[in-house]
Structures are given as structure tokens and as C-alpha cells.
Amino acid sequence: MKYTILLFEDEAELRQEIQDSIVLDKVEVLAFDSWASFKDVKLDSVPRLAILDINLVDKDGLTIFYELKEHYSEIEGIIITGQASLKNAIASLKLGIRDFIEKPFRARELRSSIEKCESYKQFRVKNYVIDRQLEESRKKFEAHWGIEFIGVSQAIKEINTLMKRVAQADATSVMITGESGSGKELIARGIHSMSDRSGAPFYPVNCTAIPDSLFESEFFGYQKGAFTGALSNHEGWFERANGGTLFLDEIGDMNLALQSKLLRVLDERKVNRIGSHDIVTVNTRIVCATNKDLKQMIEDGQFRLDLYHRLNSFHIHIPPLRQRVEDIPVLVNHFVRLFSETHNKGIVSLHSKAMNLLLNHHYLGNIRELKNIIERAILMCDSNVIKPRHLNFTEHTNGSGGGDVDYSLETIEKQTILKAMKACSHNKTHTAEKLNITRQALNRKLKKHGIE
Numbered sequence: 001m002k003y004t005i006l007l008f009e010d011e012a013e014l015r016q017e018i019q020d021s022i023v024l025d026k027v028e029v030l031a032f033d034s035w036a037s038f039k040d041v042k043l044d045s046v047p048r049l050a051i052l053d054i055n056l057v058d059k060d061g062l063t064i065f066y067e068l069k070e071h072y073s074e075i076e077g078i079i080i081t082g083q084a085s086l087k088n089a090i091a092s093l094k095l096g097i098r099d100f101i102e103k104p105f106r107a108r109e110l111r112s113s114i115e116k117c118e119s120y121k122q123f124r125v126k127n128y129v130i131d132r133q134l135e136e137s138r139k140k141f142e143a144h145w146g147i148e149f150i151g152v153s154q155a156i157k158e159i160n161t162l163m164k165r166v167a168q169a170d171a172t173s174v175m176i177t178g179e180s181g182s183g184k185e186l187i188a189r190g191i192h193s194m195s196d197r198s199g200a201p202f203y204p205v206n207c208t209a210i211p212d213s214l215f216e217s218e219f220f221g222y223q224k225g226a227f228t229g230a231l232s233n234h235e236g237w238f239e240r241a242n243g244g245t246l247f248l249d250e251i252g253d254m255n256l257a258l259q260s261k262l263l264r265v266l267d268e269r270k271v272n273r274i275g276s277h278d279i280v281t282v283n284t285r286i287v288c289a290t291n292k293d294l295k296q297m298i299e300d301g302q303f304r305l306d307l308y309h310r311l312n313s314f315h316i317h318i319p320p321l322r323q324r325v326e327d328i329p330v331l332v333n334h335f336v337r338l339f340s341e342t343h344n345k346g347i348v349s350l351h352s353k354a355m356n357l358l359l360n361h362h363y364l365g366n367i368r369e370l371k372n373i374i375e376r377a378i379l380m381c382d383s384n385v386i387k388p389r390h391l392n393f394t395e396h397t398n399g400s401g402g403g404d405v406d407y408s409l410e411t412i413e414k415q416t417i418l419k420a421m422k423a424c425s426h427n428k429t430h431t432a433e434k435l436n437i438t439r440q441a442l443n444r445k446l447k448k449h450g451i452e
């Protein structure tokens with residue numbers, strides 16, 4: 001599907017520069033120098049995003065966004081301005097503008113802002129529309145394969161027992177920890193579907209995908225007219241998941257102010273939408289997940305200790321796949337059967353050399369990585385046996401067993417920072433940009449790794 005972006009900028013040179021910098025796949029940028037030049041244009045598709053200068057010749061960017069919103073209620077907005085003021089920033093936020101960028105800005109800053117809008121949009125689309133289709137296919141998948149957490153290691157056996165036990169403890173909050181791709185969401189879904197809540201929604205939210213400015217309204221919902229952009233009543237996550245399970249993924253990315261509010265809801269089990277005095281009692285189980293070290297975050301003052309204890313009343317930790325090699329063969333067989341069926345291939349087995357390579361791989365991306373490797377192999381395989389040449393490992397590991405290579409994430413992070421520092425002649429601002437993190441974050445990491 002084409003992704004249409006509307007650009008309103010009256011400086012011709014900047015307009016062209018912005019257009020040139022947004023060369024993204026499947027994106028079409030329609031540029032205008034004024035409202036007058038846009039208003040009679042017939043669009044082929046619904047625009048998903050508007051990038052607006054505040055001062056245009058005939059209308060200001062905020063008013064234009066307001067008018068666009070009337071026609072395209074789902075449109076997102078980014079304001080670019082040479083005259084950033086608190087007043088404008090507040091007005092933008094109230095209108096539901098996602099980002100506010102001060103001129104002059106770098107092309108990558110704008111691109112990253114667009115990507116943020118898009119990931120938020122995908123989050124909404126996923127949850128409000130496409131989720132139904134996903135739910136359907138998921139149900140079919142579960143009916144066929146079951147939702148059991150696959151594995152034969154002692155760790156997985158214990159996890160399966162814990163899942164069943166906590167599923168019966170109705171309202172207990174659950175904290176799931178483990179590296180990315182290790183199965184945290186699958187466990188959360190498993191707990192939900194084994195509990196008495198299975199008839200009510202399982203509502204997944206990725207805390208990283210929501211800009212701070214929108215967290216509160218998404219969290220609690222709002223009443224029509226509560227603020228300028230509130231064009232209709234909007235249920236918050238707690239209400240949507242009422243009776244069911246709210247899965248808060250990447251809880252470590254929730255800011256401190258929101259953490260306090262979450263704690264209050266967990267204590268009181270009550271929410272009220274922004275702009276409304278009505279109090280809604282909610283019966284929502286919270287299952288949260290993180291791959292961050294929350295204890296360290298508590299020490300650094302970035303995560304509330306009381307919330308940690310509240311969420312951690314039941315803790316499930318998933319060890320990385322490389323520490324439970326005995327699970328690899330069953331997972332491989334499971335994914336071979338699954339993808340062979342999905343892609344209508346008659347693949348029946350795996351060559352022992354291919355299995356050896358899989359057993360010796362280090363899986364920094366855990367089960368997600370293994371799953372992708374098998375799916376690719378199934379697609380590449382032209383006979384009914386998967387052979388070593390069908391396996392496409394990532395560049396970090398070659399399946400040879402690893403030798404003396406240190407695969408710890410800490411080491412990889414340190415090496416990446418050192419490489420970036422070298423490439424940027426030790427200029428911290430440039431290094432931070434290259435690594436796509438803030439300068440403060442870079443300083444913290446340099447300190448952590450003892451670099452300098």
C-alpha cells in the first residue's frame with residue numbers, strides 16, 4: 001500500500017530538500033507551498049502524515065492540520081518551524097501533533113520522526129484494525145499447534161508449570177524477563193489463554209512505540225472535547241482490556257510520571273478518562289515484559305521500586321536459547337513442520353549436518369532468529385531435505401561453534417561504540433548521531449564501558 005505524506009512548506013529550496021530526503025520505500029510525498037495550492041487537489045489515497053511549517057502564506061500549519069484532521073481523522077502530524085516557542089509546542093501537542101522539529105534540522109532527524117509516527121501508527125492499526133485478522137490466524141494456529149511453550153529443557157518445563165499456576169491466580173500481575181525474541185509475548189498470551197480471562201481481550205501494547213506525549217491519553221482514554229484534538233470519545237488501554245489481560249511490553253521504557261500513574265491504577269483498580277469525572281472500575285490483569293535490567297534502572301532512578309515490587313509479584317525469567325541447547329531440536333522440528341505446511345512444501349527432514357550447525361549457532365536473536373532461519377531454509381529448499389546450504393545465518397555468527405568469539409551483548413555494544421568513535425574521530429556529537437542515541441546516553445555508555 002502507498003503511504004502518502006503531505007508536505008506544507010513555502011520555502012521552495014527547503015521543500016525540495018525535504019522531498020529529496022524522504023526517499024523511503026512505498027512513500028509518496030505530495031508537496032505544497034500553501035493551503036490554497038492544496039485545497040482543491042484530488043488525492044488518490046488517504047494521507048497518513050502531514051509535515052507542516054508553522055508559518056505559511058495563507059494559513060498557519062496548525063490550522064491546516066486541524067482542517068486535515070476533520071477530513072482524515074487518522075492523519076498524523078509533524079511540525080517544522082524556525083520559531084519554536086512553548087506556546088506553539090503546547091498548541092501542537094493539544095492538536096495531536098506527534099513531533100515538533102526546530103529548523104535547521106538534519107534529514108535523519110526528520111526521517112526518524114517519520115519512522116516514529118509510522119511505528120505508532122502501525123501500533124494503532126495493528127491494535128484497532130488488522131489485529132482482528134491476526135487474531136483469526138492466531139486462533140487457527142493455536143487450535144492446530146497449541147500455545148504450549150515448546151521446549152524440553154528443565155527451564156522450559158518449569159516455565160510451563162509457572163504459566164499454568166499463575167493463569168489460575170486471577171488478578172496477580174506477572175513480570176516476564178528475557179532477551180529479545182526469547183518468547184515473552186508468547187508466555188503472556190499463554191497465561192491469558194489458560195486463564196478464566198481467555199474470553200475477554202488480550203491487549204498488547206509496546207511501550208516503546210508510544211510517544212511520551214500520548215501515553216497518558218492512550219493509557220486512560222479521553223472524553224470528546226477534553227482537548228482540542230479530542231474529536232471523539234476514546235477508550236484507554238485499561239478499559240479495552242477490561243476483564244482480560246493488558247500486556248505491557250518493554251515496560252522499562254515507560255517514563256517515571258506514567259509509572260506513578262500505573263501504580264495508582266494497580267492499587268485502586270479505577271480509571272477515569274481525561275476530561276471525564278466518571279470513574280470506571282477495571283478488572284484488568286497486567287502482564288509486563290522487559291529485556292532491560294530493571295534493578296539497575298531502579299538504582300539509576302529510572303524505574304520506581306514500588307512499581308517494580310507491584311509488577312513483580314510473579315516473575316518468570318526465560319533463559320536465552322544458547323543456554324538451553326537441548327530445546328533446539330524440538331523447536332527446529334516444530335518450525336519445520338509449521339512452515340512446511342504454511343508454504344505448502346513437502347519437507348520431511350533436516351540433514352544431520354544442518355542440525356549440527358543449528359545446534360552450534362549462538363542465537364543472539366533467540367527463538368525469533370531460529371524461526372526466521374528455518375522459514376528461510378524452507379523457502380530456499382528445493383528438495384525434501386534441508387541441507388547446510390539452505391541455512392542462512394546472520395553475520396554475527398557463522399554456525400561454526402563460535403570458537404573464541406565473545407558474543408555477549410555488552411562486548412558487542414562496547415565494540416560498536418569504539419568503532420563509531422574511531423569513525424567519527426572521537427567527536428562525541430557525531431558518534432552519538434551515528435549510533436542514533438543522544439549525547440547523554442553516549443556519555444553514560446562510555447562511562448559504563450570505561451572508555452576514554
Ligand SMILES: Nc1ncnc2c1ncn2[C@@H]1O[C@H](COP(=O)(O)OP(=O)(O)OP(=O)(O)O)[C@@H](O)[C@H]1O
Nearest residue numbers: 149150151179180181182183184185186367368371
Ligand atoms: N518456546 C517457544 N515455542 C514456540 N515458539 C516460540 C517459543 N518462544 C518463542 N517463540 C516464537 O518466537 C517468536 C518471538 O517470540 P516473542 O515475540 O514472544 O518474543 P519476545 O521475547 O516477546 O520478543 P521481544 O522482546 O523482541 O518483543 C514468536 O514468533 C514466538 O511465537
